Amino acid sequence: MSTTTPLLAVDGIGISFGGVRAVDNVGFTARAGEVFSIIGPNGAGKTTLFNLVSGVYTPKAGSVHLAGEPVTALEPNRLAERGLSRTFQNLQVFFRMTARENVMVGRHLREKRGLLAHLFALPSTGRQNRESAAVADALLERVGLSAQADIPAANLSYGALKRLEIARALAAEPKALLLDEPAAGCNAVETEEIEKLIRRIADDGVAVVLVEHDMKLVMRISDRILVLDQGRVLAEGSAAEIRSNPKVIEAYLGTHGTREANLALD
Amino acid sequence: MGKLLSHRLAVPVVIALLVVALSFAMPSNFYYRVAALVWISALAVIGLNLLMGYAGQVSLGHAGFFGIGAYAVAVLPAQFGLHPLVAALAGAVATAAIAFLVGRPILRLKGHYLAVATLGFGILIAMTISNEAWLTGGPDGMPVERLTLFGWRVRGADTWYWISGGLLVIGAWIACNLVASPTGRALRALHDSEVAARVAGIDVARAKLTVFVISAVYASVAGSTLALVNGFVTPDKANFLHSIELVTMVVLGGMGSILGSLAGAAILVVLPQVLTGFHDYEHMILGLIMMVIMIVLRAGIVPSLAAFFQGRRNK
Ligand SMILES: Nc1ncnc2c1ncn2[C@@H]1O[C@H](COP(=O)(O)OP(=O)(O)OP(=O)(O)O)[C@@H](O)[C@H]1O
Ligand SMILES: [Mg+2]
Numbered sequence: 001m002s003t004t005t006p007l008l009a010v011d012g013i014g015i016s017f018g019g020v021r022a023v024d025n026v027g028f029t030a031r032a033g034e035v036f037s038i039i040g041p042n043g044a045g046k047t048t049l050f051n052l053v054s055g056v057y058t059p060k061a062g063s064v065h066l067a068g069e070p071v072t073a074l075e076p077n078r079l080a081e082r083g084l085s086r087t088f089q090n091l092q093v094f095f096r097m098t099a100r101e102n103v104m105v106g107r108h109l110r111e112k113r114g115l116l117a118h119l120f121a122l123p124s125t126g127r128q129n130r131e132s133a134a135v136a137d138a139l140l141e142r143v144g145l146s147a148q149a150d151i152p153a154a155n156l157s158y159g160a161l162k163r164l165e166i167a168r169a170l171a172a173e174p175k176a177l178l179l180d181e182p183a184a185g186c187n188a189v190e191t192e193e194i195e196k197l198i199r200r201i202a203d204d205g206v207a208v209v210l211v212e213h214d215m216k217l218v219m220r221i222s223d224r225i226l227v228l229d230q231g232r233v234l235a236e237g238s239a240a241e242i243r244s245n246p247k248v249i250e251a252y253l254g255t256h257g258t259r260e261a262n263l264a265l266d
Numbered sequence: 267m268g269k270l271l272s273h274r275l276a277v278p279v280v281i282a283l284l285v286v287a288l289s290f291a292m293p294s295n296f297y298y299r300v301a302a303l304v305w306i307s308a309l310a311v312i313g314l315n316l317l318m319g320y321a322g323q324v325s326l327g328h329a330g331f332f333g334i335g336a337y338a339v340a341v342l343p344a345q346f347g348l349h350p351l352v353a354a355l356a357g358a359v360a361t362a363a364i365a366f367l368v369g370r371p372i373l374r375l376k377g378h379y380l381a382v383a384t385l386g387f388g389i390l391i392a393m394t395i396s397n398e399a400w401l402t403g404g405p406d407g408m409p410v411e412r413l414t415l416f417g418w419r420v421r422g423a424d425t426w427y428w429i430s431g432g433l434l435v436i437g438a439w440i441a442c443n444l445v446a447s448p449t450g451r452a453l454r455a456l457h458d459s460e461v462a463a464r465v466a467g468i469d470v471a472r473a474k475l476t477v478f479v480i481s482a483v484y485a486s487v488a489g490s491t492l493a494l495v496n497g498f499v500t501p502d503k504a505n506f507l508h509s510i511e512l513v514t515m516v517v518l519g520g521m522g523s524i525l526g527s528l529a530g531a532a533i534l535v536v537l538p539q540v541l542t543g544f545h546d547y548e549h550m551i552l553g554l555i556m557m558v559i560m561i562v563l564r565a566g567i568v569p570s571l572a573a574f575f576q577g578r579r580n581k
Binding site for chain 2: 075101132
């Protein structure tokens, strides 16, 4: 695994909503096997940045490269084909489907298409279904949802749905994974589970980009951190550098994070 | 038991058993005929349910596709001497092509906008059929050549009962196959979250177009079958009122339920026959029953009853 070439390279990206620059000239790179975190106050533009990178929004300026190839403004499904996946801060779950089926949808790109085979239930479709179900079950096990595999997603707890989204994203076997507040609403034990999970995903060679408000988690897990404020980059560096950056403390950590961040030192 | 019922083959098997069992309880040709009409409607409703109940896209123009199928078996044999089965096939292919062309721009719309656009499409087809009287007989309709298979004239309500029942079972089987396949999962996924479906790699526009074409072909085949059963076609089956009727059958029976499609079709075909005794009050009573069903069984007949019995078993 080469750690020199960035897997995900975002350069000078931006978008405005009604004259407000929600994301303005933001750039960063994430390498395979690292956890790259993006933090910042509410409304800083973190989710919007994810939407730009994943093709949900079309950037007004800037570029995105994935594994060295230009992918700016590609449709999300085209980006998925090239190895980008993500989760959502405001849950985007298939509520009418079971947990297992949710993850099976994540396998879509790896599944054989053949509409006729699907309509007439040719043996290849049955094989495909069993294969996808097996992968889904393994991933549900990995995120601790084995017992809930057959339960409709609508009946799962918030924390479970957050993990379900991670499992679904992993099902595509992405090269780069964007996680938008995966630990939101989780208790300390669950957060620890999520931390281990993210660490293992990165160790498998995925470039993980993490947006998270839980500073203890961010400071422990991040290889590098980018701080956004009002759509712009405020700082970038290691956890130690970010923690001691006066600009960051003033704009973000000072308000509700320094104590947590310092606790994470111990 | 629950596991058995959730098997992909359970619904087509249940429908097949129902078709066979009911045949023993048919007192007269009239009943065979009504049942055949139920099977044919249910076929169209299953197709529409794939679009509405599974993929979450509404169509108020499906009677247009139904009409294309019906008029294909009327016009093509009369004008070009095609065998009715070849004509039905040609109707299905034409329907698929039209649905493909119309679906591309229309399916970008959502919700009410999609409803109005499909409504417009349906009206366009119905108007065309009514206006081209030289070809279609206009508002008066036209006769349909009797179906002959290997020298055997297909006739009799009981024969059509079995043919349309067989088509329904095949239609239900194909629909259940689709729902349980990767394509079906993609459709159900985009119903709940288009953005998550796209991020999972699903080409949402293509998936919607696929199911729109498939559901249009169901309507076309149902239309062809009805025309052959009746031996006559009129434009009212292409009319938007029929589109509304099909949508009502989907919702009454249960969105996203293949068995529900049959229930919805059965209610709306059989009830008016039962209620004819009430003369002037027929439509009022029908409307009242529909309202009560929707209020009591919000998710539609089959899903609501299934949930009810599931809940009782778990207690
Ligand atoms: N589709 C949109 N239309 C208009 N404004 C938007 C849109 N999406 C985001 N914004 C605005 O862009 C700004 C950045 O929002 P964003 O959701 O990216 O913040 P965030 O950093 O993710 O915040 P949080 O920590 O609360 O999740 C906000 O002012 C928001 O109102
Ligand atoms: Mg956000």
